[in-house]
Structure formats: structure tokens, C-alpha cells
Amino acid sequence: MWTLGAIGFTSPLVLGALLALPLLWILLRAVPPAPIRRRFPGVALLLGLKDTDTETERTPLWLLLLRAAAVAAAIIAFAGPVLNPSQPKVTPDLPLLVVIDGGWADARDWPRRIERARLIVEEAGRSGRTVAAIRLTDTPARPEFQTAQPVLDRIAGLSPLPFDPMDADWIAALPEGGFETYWIASGLDHPGRSDLLAALQGRGPLRVFETARPVVALAPVAFKDGAVQIRGLRQPAGTQMEVDVAARGLDPAGIDRELARATLTFATGKTETEAALNLPPELRNRLTRFEMAGIRTAGSVTLTDDSLKRRKVALIGGSAGREGLLLLSPTHYLRQALAPVAELIDGSLVDVLKASPDVIILADVARLTAEENNGLVKWVDAGGLLLRFAGPRLAASDVARMEEDPLLPVRLREGGRALGGAMSWGSPRTLAPFAETSPFYGLSVPAEVTVKAQVLAQPDPDLAARSIAMLEDGTPLVTRKALGQGQVVLFHVTANAEWSSLPLSGLFVQMLERLAVSTRPALPEAADLAGQTFAPQQVLDAFGVLQDPTGLPGVPGEALATGQPGPDRLPGLYAGEDRLIALNVISPETSLAPAVWPANVPVEGLEAAQEQPLKGSFLAAALILLAADVLAALLVSGRLSGNLAARLGLVLALLGLAPTEGRAQSGDDAFALTATTELRLAYVVTGDMRVDGLSEAGLRGLGQQLFGRTTVEPAEPIAVDIERDELAFFPFLYWPVTADQPLPSVQAYGKLNEFLRTGGMILFDTRDANTPGGTSAEARRLQLIAAALDIPPLEPIPTDHVLTRTFYLLQDFPGRQNGTIWVEAAPPDAEQAEGMPFRNLNDGVTPVVIGGNDWAAAWAVDERGLPLYPVGRGSGGERQREIAYRFGINLVMHVFTGNYKSDQVHVPALLERLGQ
Incomplete structure (x- = not known):
């Protein structure tokens, strides 16, 4: 492509025809020929005669220039002019490799990245270059250079993946030979990025495209100092920035909703910040994720797992063997191990049962009262975990000698077993490796852990199955059995160091974690998860949306312990036999690092001026000039007389304007008939086929509910183009806002403002469960769109607004999500009338309702009337969908009836006047 300033030409050789314009000058100067002057003696006979057909001696200069301009416009049109052409900056004869990071950091502006890649490939195709495109999050495979169209098709179907690019792995897969590289980067540094950069520079010229927008991320939360600690990251550092973080989880009804909110404030020049969120244990244990x-x-x-939950553990044990010796206390080592990771409860057994603990630990407690025994059995049967430790009292008692005690996993022998001492025949025993069926499988057994004494289990048929830890001689060390929905576990040694060195080791803490007594660490050791397979429960896509892991295999525990997502382990929640692990994109130790590019590598932004073909404009100009030439020729020749309107109509017909006008008028009439013959709900087209299809399906579903529940009987919904269509036909417009939606023209804004002033309502849906002041791309786009609209002051919908009671009584207004909605603010003097439950807010319909709850997705149905998208979970989700329908019905009824219910404040005065 050859360029001239902001205009390029796809066929620049055609411009050579402009050199022929001087020939046109000569030709037009020679035609018509000059009249021949001859003397005729009878010229007197011609005096007084008028010649109706005149012929000029030469073509006038202005007509000559007009014809030259018409020909020049036609030549330029066929040269393929393009406004704002993208053009290669370096050697055009090299193949072009387009590299896209394609990681989670690209998701924030993915459409812009794909658009930039498309423009690059299209320009390469026009230049006749071969192209290849790679996404660095894909499994490396050597690409092949080919024509532009297959690459365009592949780029159109790409989506970001929820992990970091694998830069180092792609070095060996780069194409052979020299090529030029256009790298669309995320702006973050990754391991191996410098090596890949050097490899690409060694093959040819390199150009980088990245946005100046900061990358913002959320590190996994941690519980510290009695609060949930939230850490935010951004790159690069910039001016002060605030980001809200929503803590989401299940409410008591099982509905996913926002349970708490915190604000992260990035100071100027800082890339990290922290905030603390104080929550009661019951609320904290419900949290499932935090999201910006x-x-x-x-x-x-960032997803949460067992590491955030603090289990309530009741510690009950006898006093120390010698008064004042803390280290001999039966519960001292348990308290030290559990205090940082659990909420400890003290008191009598009867009292702690009333607190509904998750775990009860009995340290050398042999006998229980009948009330304690019955209460403990019911508590375990309901799902509790009873953890018991042996000791001198349990060894000396006759509990579970002849018959199995329901609160002990096995029958015990009288006395105990002493190993290693003056009165024993053996030496202290070490632990045997844990069996595959044991919850402790995979934990390494330190050689220094020994057992000097223990209580022994009676040989029973179920003893082997109930033994989950053994000594090297095969003696059970830890036994377990199920009791109802709960379980009972017995350590056959004391909880202090009197019988064993186990409580002094790190293995003791790991065993408590495996038994779900204490909270699991956020990043478990590989050995802690060895030998286990974790099944994905939910996984995150690159846009932060939880999805079902259809067809994904289980992941070995060792791979999860690395804490790094990849193609074989997507970020999400993974469930094992006894624990849930969250694998997040950002690990607790992660800090975002900016990508640093060499000085000789050009770096550009993602924004590119859109190419605009000008061929049609130049052809139209050529036709207009030729039409003007026809009129000028008639004028010069003296033939522009008679029915001038007929001749002008003929010219317009030749230009094709009259038929076009007829077609437009016909189309407008058809649209008007469709919009007015039946009541129809309308939505604003965005240009995104998926969003527009969702809007149509959503209004179809709402229309069916209106038809079945009210007297409103709408026909099929209709799409409205605000640039072209008349808006006065509709009382209500649903407007889904997309991040790349073009701004309306001046004429469209005029129609929109007139629509709002004359009683129309627009429901703006950013589909991000946020207010318009949010930081999402959709919310920012809405701010730009609404800047030129005549919108009154807004406020979050008050509890006494008419929308809460137009048809149904409502407190929430959910769609597929649930967030705050904004309506016209109440007048400053709005007061509640005596005896009335609500204020007289305003006399008209609120012109706009703004929210981000994705109502169309909640309303959407297919052709059979079945919901297209899930909402929530189970019965709670269906209840949310029902409330979404009720909100839609209230909205439509509010549009049609206005604030008629608020007018009830005038009823007492009217009755009083009638009485008078």
C-alpha cells in the first residue's frame, strides 16, 4: 500500500492515469472546433434572425476544470483510497509472525487486542506477505506461514486463557529463517520473556504493541491478626487509584451474593496495597471468593478454600501431672498447634456442646457422665469429629474392654504397653510408612519420632480397617471409625510428650490438618498432597467467571502444590478426599513485574485509527461532478430551457438517488407498521451478535411472563437502531452496554433526549453488577454514552420507590447477578404523607434505570420457552429468576401506568372535598 499522509491507496499504479489529464485538456480545448469565418455579401439578409442553437467557440475554463475533476475523482476511486491505512513500518518482503500473549492479563481488553491483530494481518495480506500467528498460552507447536485469510479466521476464534504465557517453551518452536514479529503483549514480565525476546530479535525486526492501562490483580486472602487480609497488586505504578473488592459467598438460603466489601487504595507510585476485613466467624466461613x-x-x-475457614475446636483434658508444670498439661501441645489456625473453645463438655463446635478433643478423658455421653453421641452422629488421646487415666480405666464403646473406635486392652525403659523388654518404636488407604498417606515419617508407651487395641475383625497409622511392628497408633455422619478418632498415645515425641514434631500438625481438625495452609507442601488426586469442582476462565469443569481430568496433589496454573491445571477449586484446595492465578508470593523492552524495539499502543475505504466516496463525487457537467453543458449550449424540473429529475434518476429514497421510505414505513400495529418491547442493537441475540431472547421471555400474568400482551421484541429508527413508537428501551459500543451521533442524541423528555424510559444494563461509577469497561462506556443525554440526578433506588410495588412487592431487583440499581433521585421536598407507607416522589416515570444485573440473561428463553442460562444454584437460583421476572413486570407496568400508586397520597384530600 502506498500512502500519502493519512490516505493510502491499495492500487497506487492506477494513479498514473492522472498523468493523462493534460490530454483531456487538449482534447476539450479542441472540441468543439472553432467556427470558420467567411465573408458573405448577402449577410444583410441574415440581420434580425435568431439562432436557437448556439455553439461556443471554445470550452470554458470552468467547465474544463469541472470535467477534469470528475475524471480525477474516478481515477482516484479506482486506485482504492483508504483513510488511516495501517502500513508496515519495516521490510515488507519478510514473512510476518504475530505473537499474542493470550494470558489472563489480556482479558481486560481482549477485543482491542484481537482488533489490532486483525488490522495487522489484513495489511500484511494486502501487501502480499505470508503470515503466522501464535498464542503464547498454547502448547508450543511450530507455526507455518500462509496467506492472510486462514490466519484471520483463526484469530477471530481466539480467547485468552487463565494462566501466564509460556514464553520459554516457545523458543524452540519458532519458525526457521528470518521473519518480522509484531508482539501484542500484556505489559507484564514472565519467566523466559527476555530469552524469547532475544530469539525473536535474532530472526528479524520486532515491534511491540501494549496498552498503557494498568494490570490490577488480587492476591489470595489470608487470615491474620483476627481479620481477613486482602492484598492488591497493580502494574505499572501510577496515580492514586481505588478499587472495591467484593467478598462473595452463600447466604443462609444458599444463594450466592455479596456478603461484605472492602476498598483497596493504591497510593501514587505504589504497586501494592492491603486492606483488612473484620468478619464474624460464621460469615467468614461462608466466603467462597473475593473479586475486584x-x-x-x-x-x-481469588477463590477461598479450607485455608480461610477457622474451625471451632473444643479442648477438654485433665490437669497436668504436677501442678505448675505447663509442659506436662495434656492439652499444652494441642493448644500450641491449634491456636494459630483454629478458634479454641474452653469449658465443660456440656457447655461446649451448646456452642456447636466442629471438633471436640478429649485428652486422656476416661469417664463421662450419662448426660455428657448421650450429648456427645448425638453430636458425633450429626456430623461432628471427636478426637481422643490416650493417657494414664484411659489406660487404667475399664472403658471398652468387653464391649465396644460408641465413643471409641476400637476395644482397648487393660493397662498399656511400655516400650524402652528399665521395666520393659523392648526399645522405643518408630512409625511405619502410612498406607495408601490412610488419610496420612504421602506424609513423610521423621526417624526421630518414637513411641515409648501406648494403649493397645483388642484384636477384632475390623481392627485393620480402622487403623490409619501403625508402628513399625504393626501395632495400631491411630484408629478411626464412622458414627452416623461423624467420626471418632483415637491416638493411642498422649497429647503431650509423656508417651511419645510425636506432639513435638511437625508431623503432628500435618496429621491434625489431614484430619480436618485445624485449618489447612494456603500453599500446602508437595509431600502433604503426595499420593492424592484432586478432582476439579469449578474452574475460572480468563475473564474470572466460574465454570463447570466438563471433561477435565483429576490433578495429582503434587502438581497442585506448586501453586502455578497451566494448561493441565486451570485455576479453580479442587476437591480431594478430605480437603478443598483453591488454585488461583496469583499466588501469595506473586508480585507483578513490568515487561522491559530494549531501546531499539518500538513500542506502540493498542489503539489504531480505523481504516475507512474512500472508494465509494470518490465514485459518488465523480458521479455528482459528471451530473453537474451535464447541466453545465446544457447551460452553455442554451438548451436549459423548458421543463427544468423534468430534466433535474432525470439527472437524479441517473444518479440513483430517487430509487434509493423510495427504498428508504418503504423501509421506514415497514418498520413503523411493525412497531405500531402491536405492542412490542424494544432493545437497542449494539453490533455484537451475541449480546443482541441475548437481548431478543430476554425480552421474549419477559413478554411471555407479561402475557401470562398481566393484561399486557406484547408481540415479538424488535431491534432498534438509534441512528436510523424512530424511537417515538416505543415507551421502553432495553439498552445493554458493551465495552466497544460506538457513541451515538449528534442526531441520535437528539432523538434520545426527545424520547426521554416525552415520557420514554431506557433500562441501561452494563451486565457487571456495578453502578455507573464502577471501573469496568462497560461502566466507563456508559459514562461516555450518558454524558450527552438529558438525564436527571440519580440515586440508588429507595425502599419506597414505586418500582418496589408497581405490580409485585419487591426488595431486590436481581437479574443473573444482583447489584444496586439507580433511578431518578427523589425531589428534595419529598415527604411521607401521614398514614401512607411511602412518599410522593414524582409525577412521571423515571426516565432511566441503570444497573449491571444482566437482566436479559435471567429473562432469556429459547423458542420452546425454556430458560437459556442458569441463574444461581438449585431452588435458590430459580427463586432469583422468579424475582428477576417480577422486576421486569414491575418495570413495564411502571412505564405504562406511571406513579399512579404514589397518587394515593391525594386520596384523603379528594375524599374530604367530595364530602364537602
């Missing part, structure tokens, strides 16, 4: 408001990336979401 308005930022749709996998890095802006």
Missing part, C-alpha cells in the same frame, strides 16, 4: 468490582480477569478473582 468492575475488573473482569482471572487475576482479579
Whole structure:
């Protein structure tokens, strides 16, 4: 492509025809020929005669220039002019490799990255270059250079993946020979990025495209100092920035909703910040994830697992063998191991049962009262975990000698077993490796852990199955049995160091974690998870949306312990036999690092001026000039007389304007008939086929509910183009906002403002469960769109707004999500009338309702009337969908009836007047 300033030409050789314009000058100057002057003696006979057909001696200069301009416009049109052409900056004869990071950090502006890649490939195709494209999050495979169209098709179907690019792995897969590289980067540094950069520079010229927008992420939360610690990351550092973080989880009804909110404030020049969230244990244990408001990336979401939950553990044990010796206390080592990771409860057994603990630990407690025994059995049967430790009292008692005690996993022998001492025949025993069926499987057994004494189990048929830890001689060390929905576990040694060195070792803490007594660490050791396979429960996509792991295999525990997502282990929640592990994109130790590019590598932004073909404009100009030439020729020749309107109509017909006008008028009439013959709900087209299809399906579902429940009987919904269509036909418009939606023209804004002033309502849906002041791309786009609209002051919908009671009584207004909605603010003097439950807010319909709850997705149905998208979970989700339908019905009824219910404040005065 040859360029001239901001205009390029796809066929520049055609411009050579402009050199023929001087020939046109000569030709037009020679035609028509000059009249021949001859003397005729009878010229007197011609005096007084008028010649109706005149012929000029030469073509006038202005007509000559007009014809030259018409020909020049036609020549330029066939040269393929393009406004703002993208053009190669370096050697055009090299193949072109387009490299896209394709990781989670690219998700925030993925459409812009794909658009930039498309423009690059299209320009390469016009230049006749071969192209290849790679995504660095894919499994490395050597690409092949080919024509542009297959590459365009592949790029159109790409999506970001929820992990970091694998830069180092792609070095060996680069194409052979020299090529030029266009790298669309995320702006973050990754391991191996410098090596890949050097390899690409060694093959040819390199150009980088990245956005200046900061990458913002959320590190996994941690419980510290009695609060949930939230750490935010951004790169690069910039001015002060605030980001809201929503803590989401299941409410008592099982509905996923926001349970708490915190604000992260990045100071100027800082890349990290922290905030603390104080929550009661009951609420904290319900949390499932934290997400940054308005930022749709996998890095802006952090999932929670067992590491955040603090289990309530009741410690009950006898006093120390010698008064004042703390280290001999039966519960001292348990308290030291559990205090940082659990909420400890003290008191009598009867009292702690009332607190509904998760775990009860009995340290050398032999006998229980009948009330304690019955209460403990019921508690375990309901799902509790009873953990018991042996000791001198249990060894000396006759509990579970002849018959099995329900609160002990096995029958015990009288006395005990002493190993290693003056009165024993043996030496202290070490632990045997844990069996595969044991919950402790995979834990390494330190050689220094020995057992000097223990209580022995009676030989029973179930003894082997109930033994989950053994000594090297095969003697059971830890036994377990199920009791109802709960379980009973017995350590056959004391909880202090009197009988064993086990409580002094790290193995003791790991065993408590495996038994779900204490909270699991956020990043477990590989050995702690060895030998286990974790099944994915939910996984995150690159946009931070949880999805079902359809067809994904289980992941070995050792791989999860690395804490790094990849193609074979997507970020998400993974469940094992006894624990749930969250694998997040950002690990606790992660800090975002900026990508640093050499000085000789050009770096550009993602923004590119859109190419605009000008061929049609130049052809139209050529036709207009030729039409003007026809009129000028008639004028010069004196033939522009008679029915001038007929001749002008003929010219317009030749230009094709009259038929077009007829077609437009016909199309407008058809649209008007469709919109007015039946009541129809309308939605604003965005240009995104998926969003527009969802809007149509959503209004179809809402229309069916209106038809079945009210007297409103709408026909099929209709799409409205605000640039072209008349808006006065509709009382209500549903407007889904997309991040790349073009701004309306001046004429469209005029129609929209007139629509709002004359009683129309627009429901703006950013689909991000945020207010318009949010930081999402959709919310920012809505701010730009709404800047020129005549919108009154807004406020979060008050509890006494008419929308809460137009048809149904409502407190929430959910769609597929549930967030705050904004309506016209109440007048400053709005007061509640005596005896009335609500204020007289305003006399008209609120012109706009703004929210981000994705109502169309909750309303959407297919052709059979079945819901297209899930909402929530189970019965709670269906209840949320029902509330979404009720909100839609209230909205439509509010549009049609206005604030008629608020007018009830005038009823007492009207009755009083009637009485008078």
C-alpha cells in the first residue's frame, strides 16, 4: 500500500492515469472546433434572425476544470483510497509472525487486542506477505506461514486463557529463517520473556504493541491478626487509584451474593496495597471468593478454600501431672498447634456442646457422665469429629474392654504397653510408612519420632480397617471409625510428650490438618498432597467467571502444590478426599513485574485509527461532478430551457438517488407498521451478535411472563437502531452496554433526549453488577454514552420507590447477578404523607434505570420457552429468576401506568372535598 499522509491507496499504479489529464485538456480545448469565418455579401439578409442553437467557440475554463475533476475523482476511486491505512513500518518482503500473549492479563481488553491483530494481518495480506500467528498460552507447536485469510479466521476464534504465557517453551518452536514479529503483549514480565525476546530479535525486526492501562490483580486472602487480609497488586505504578473488592459467598438460603466489601487504595507510585476485613466467624466461613468490582480477569478473582475457614475446636483434658508444670498439661501441645489456625473453645463438655463446635478433643478423658455421653453421641452422629488421646487415666480405666464403646473406635486392652525403659523388654518404636488407604498417606515419617508407651487395641475383625497409622511392628497408633455422619478418632498415645515425641514434631500438625481438625495452609507442601488426586469442582476462565469443569481430568496433589496454573491445571477449586484446595492465578508470593523492552524495539499502543475505504466516496463525487457537467453543458449550449424540473429529475434518476429514497421510505414505513400495529418491547442493537441475540431472547421471555400474568400482551421484541429508527413508537428501551459500543451521533442524541423528555424510559444494563461509577469497561462506556443525554440526578433506588410495588412487592431487583440499581433521585421536598407507607416522589416515570444485573440473561428463553442460562444454584437460583421476572413486570407496568400508586397520597384530600 502506498500512502500519502493519512490516505493510502491499495492500487497506487492506477494513479498514473492522472498523468493523462493534460490530454483531456487538449482534447476539450479542441472540441468543439472553432467556427470558420467567411465573408458573405448577402449577410444583410441574415440581420434580425435568431439562432436557437448556439455553439461556443471554445470550452470554458470552468467547465474544463469541472470535467477534469470528475475524471480525477474516478481515477482516484479506482486506485482504492483508504483513510488511516495501517502500513508496515519495516521490510515488507519478510514473512510476518504475530505473537499474542493470550494470558489472563489480556482479558481486560481482549477485543482491542484481537482488533489490532486483525488490522495487522489484513495489511500484511494486502501487501502480499505470508503470515503466522501464535498464542503464547498454547502448547508450543511450530507455526507455518500462509496467506492472510486462514490466519484471520483463526484469530477471530481466539480467547485468552487463565494462566501466564509460556514464553520459554516457545523458543524452540519458532519458525526457521528470518521473519518480522509484531508482539501484542500484556505489559507484564514472565519467566523466559527476555530469552524469547532475544530469539525473536535474532530472526528479524520486532515491534511491540501494549496498552498503557494498568494490570490490577488480587492476591489470595489470608487470615491474620483476627481479620481477613486482602492484598492488591497493580502494574505499572501510577496515580492514586481505588478499587472495591467484593467478598462473595452463600447466604443462609444458599444463594450466592455479596456478603461484605472492602476498598483497596493504591497510593501514587505504589504497586501494592492491603486492606483488612473484620468478619464474624460464621460469615467468614461462608466466603467462597473475593473479586475486584468492575475488573473482569482471572487475576482479579481469588477463590477461598479450607485455608480461610477457622474451625471451632473444643479442648477438654485433665490437669497436668504436677501442678505448675505447663509442659506436662495434656492439652499444652494441642493448644500450641491449634491456636494459630483454629478458634479454641474452653469449658465443660456440656457447655461446649451448646456452642456447636466442629471438633471436640478429649485428652486422656476416661469417664463421662450419662448426660455428657448421650450429648456427645448425638453430636458425633450429626456430623461432628471427636478426637481422643490416650493417657494414664484411659489406660487404667475399664472403658471398652468387653464391649465396644460408641465413643471409641476400637476395644482397648487393660493397662498399656511400655516400650524402652528399665521395666520393659523392648526399645522405643518408630512409625511405619502410612498406607495408601490412610488419610496420612504421602506424609513423610521423621526417624526421630518414637513411641515409648501406648494403649493397645483388642484384636477384632475390623481392627485393620480402622487403623490409619501403625508402628513399625504393626501395632495400631491411630484408629478411626464412622458414627452416623461423624467420626471418632483415637491416638493411642498422649497429647503431650509423656508417651511419645510425636506432639513435638511437625508431623503432628500435618496429621491434625489431614484430619480436618485445624485449618489447612494456603500453599500446602508437595509431600502433604503426595499420593492424592484432586478432582476439579469449578474452574475460572480468563475473564474470572466460574465454570463447570466438563471433561477435565483429576490433578495429582503434587502438581497442585506448586501453586502455578497451566494448561493441565486451570485455576479453580479442587476437591480431594478430605480437603478443598483453591488454585488461583496469583499466588501469595506473586508480585507483578513490568515487561522491559530494549531501546531499539518500538513500542506502540493498542489503539489504531480505523481504516475507512474512500472508494465509494470518490465514485459518488465523480458521479455528482459528471451530473453537474451535464447541466453545465446544457447551460452553455442554451438548451436549459423548458421543463427544468423534468430534466433535474432525470439527472437524479441517473444518479440513483430517487430509487434509493423510495427504498428508504418503504423501509421506514415497514418498520413503523411493525412497531405500531402491536405492542412490542424494544432493545437497542449494539453490533455484537451475541449480546443482541441475548437481548431478543430476554425480552421474549419477559413478554411471555407479561402475557401470562398481566393484561399486557406484547408481540415479538424488535431491534432498534438509534441512528436510523424512530424511537417515538416505543415507551421502553432495553439498552445493554458493551465495552466497544460506538457513541451515538449528534442526531441520535437528539432523538434520545426527545424520547426521554416525552415520557420514554431506557433500562441501561452494563451486565457487571456495578453502578455507573464502577471501573469496568462497560461502566466507563456508559459514562461516555450518558454524558450527552438529558438525564436527571440519580440515586440508588429507595425502599419506597414505586418500582418496589408497581405490580409485585419487591426488595431486590436481581437479574443473573444482583447489584444496586439507580433511578431518578427523589425531589428534595419529598415527604411521607401521614398514614401512607411511602412518599410522593414524582409525577412521571423515571426516565432511566441503570444497573449491571444482566437482566436479559435471567429473562432469556429459547423458542420452546425454556430458560437459556442458569441463574444461581438449585431452588435458590430459580427463586432469583422468579424475582428477576417480577422486576421486569414491575418495570413495564411502571412505564405504562406511571406513579399512579404514589397518587394515593391525594386520596384523603379528594375524599374530604367530595364530602364537602
